[in-house]
Amino acid sequence: MGCFSIKCGLLAGSVFGAVIAILGGILIPVGDMIIERTVKKEAVIEPGTTAYDNWAASEIAIYRQFWFFDVKNPQQVVQEGAFPEVQEKGPYTYKTRYLPKANVTFNPNNTASFVLPLGAIFEPSMSVGPEEDTVTSLNLAVAGAYSLLPPASHILLDMVINSTNSSLFQHRTVKELLWGYHDPILKDTIGLFSPYNGTTDGPYNVFTGKDDISKVSVIDRWRGETKLSFWNDTYCDMINGTDGSSFAPFVDKDVPLYFFSSDICRSVSASYEKTMNLKGIEVYRYSLLPSTLASPVDNPDNKCFCRNYETTKNCTLAGALDISSCSDGRPIFISLPHFLQGSEYLREVVLGLHPDEEHHKTFLDVEPITGFTLNFAKRIQVNMMYGPSFFHILCPLCNQTATLDDKTADMFKRELLSRIDMLEIVQQVLLIAGVIIFCVCLIAFFCVRRKSKANLG
Incomplete structure (x- = not known):
């Protein structure tokens, strides 16, 4: 009777193990469906989703680092036509994305419109020196004028340049070259990114992904247009993908x-x-x-x-x-x-x-x-x-x-990836545990059965 009870228990254990293994196997596709559904839901750009929180705010700081080529032989270039010899100088680092998207509007066609506010804050700890460091660089106004005006007018241009004590090369601070300085020739402010602070990029219209998640964040319009107007060509003027x-x-x-x-x-x-x-x-x-x-x-x-x-x-x-x-x-x-x-x-x-x-x-x-x-x-x-x-x-x-910084990485892993990992762990544990229980109980069952037969013989 005792042996019979052991056999029954082992058979029941085998069945139990098989059920757990099957459950673990079933959970793999079911779990994948749950993961896919959850991710797609959280990836839609609308208030309350993980994607919206990351999209609308400015949790991850964006920096722009600038290196300049300091021209070492400006006189030889101007007077002898020598090739410029340059030495790299940098980085000079600015935090340029720290403001959240502005003028966010959700449209009936499942798009969201917004503008990106632009600004620059100098980061001394990430730079080789202050913004006041000087660089010998090409004169923006002079070089631009020489390139844009026909050669016949260069004599007149030379007179204007001499009268303003300008030259093809100039000594300017990093801050001036990037964000602007008053140019004596143009009588205006000129700089690589002037004007920048207080301006915006856009407006952008992007798909929210609510009706089709494969289109989420894809740009529908930039500055109100579905295509560019810079290249006069259908292919080159296409706006493809996201930002x-x-x-x-x-x-x-x-x-x-x-x-x-x-x-x-x-x-x-x-x-x-x-x-x-x-x-x-x-x-x-x-x-x-x-x-x-x-x-x-x-x-x-x-x-x-x-x-x-x-x-x-x-x-x-x-x-x-x-x-x-x-x-x-x-x-x-x-x-x-x-x-x-x-x-x-x-x-x-x-x-x-x-x-x-x-x-x-x-x-x-x-x-x-x-x-x-x-x-x-x-x-x-x-x-x-x-x-x-x-x-x-x-x-x-x-x-x-x-x-992403450590804080954001930990949040990302905790809020999303840890849930996915936990579900995968549960799937694997059930599958492995079920297989082990099934095999152990089945082997033990046959061992007991053989032993009982031997005793009867």
């Missing part, structure tokens, strides 16, 4: 991410590079491909970005994007720092350039479940042309970076 701060949840590493940057007046794509660990959170790193700024010879899609056949050597020059059409006609060219991925010619006419993939590329670190960008470095170089086909680096490296 880069977030993407649709459940990111597929085989599919490029598209985003629009008003800094470079165009949309770009980034491709998966590798999986990384960021403060205990798994992220996918996406980087710009060399084809982004390739010449039309290598990437025909870039044909419409070629604006000037003379300065681009009949559109064979790679690595420099002419944005004069969206910078009030100023001869500004955007590139990666040190002309990374650019034509060798660009590095031959300026001495002191050292492109480095690790330090000079643009990348995004995206959390694949939520689609949130948790870390990024948007690195661009601002170049100004003077003369018919000669580039001079004005602001060599504008590095905009943002990464």
Whole structure:
């Protein structure tokens, strides 16, 4: 009787283990459905969701770091036509995104409109020196005038320059070059980012994802338009993707991410590079491909970005994007720092350039479940042309970076990832425990059964 009870108990244990294992197996797809439903709900941009809290506020500080190329031989450049010899100086760091989105309005077509307030606060602890450090740099007004005016008028221009004690190169403070100074030629305030403080970028209209989560954060309109007007081409004037701060949840590493940057007046794509660990959170790193700024010879899609056949050597020059059409006609060219991925010619006419993939590329670190960008470095170089086909680096490296701090990382892991991890742990524990109980009880049952048969024999 006792042996029979043991057998029954072991059989019951096997059944119990099998039930637990089956329950654990069932929970895997069911749990995945729960996770997917929860994430999609929290990814919608509307009050009360995790996405809205991250989207509307400014919890993650964004910094812009500036490096300048200090020209060491300005007299030789002007008098002898020598190539400029430059020395990198920086970083000078500013907090540039610390204000929440403004004028947020939710529209009937499942879009939200807003503007991004712009401001800059100098961060001495993250800089090599004060804003008052001086740099020998190209004179914005003089270089712009030489490039924009026909050669026949250069004699008159020289007279104006001499009368105002101006020259092709000037000594200016970091603060003046970035945020503005009074120019004696233009009789106006001029600077790389002047005006900046107190201005806004936008307005933007983005999809909330309420009716289609795959469209969440995708830009519907910028400045009231569904396309750009800078390039006079259907392809180049497209506004694709988000603003880069977030993407649709459940990111597929085989599919490029598209985003629009008003800094470079165009949309770009980034491709998966590798999986990384960021403060205990798994992220996918996406980087710009060399084809982004390739010449039309290598990437025909870039044909419409070629604006000037003379300065681009009949559109064979790679690595420099002419944005004069969206910078009030100023001869500004955007590139990666040190002309990374650019034509060798660009590095031959300026001495002191050292492109480095690790330090000079643009990348995004995206959390694949939520689609949130948790870390990024948007690195661009601002170049100004003077003369018919000669580039001079004005602001060599504008590095905009943002990464989540420890407090935000802990909140992110606690509020979202920990729940997902807990559900996965429960699934695995049930499945493993069930299998173990089932196997142990079944083996024990056959052992007892064999022993009882032996005793009877």
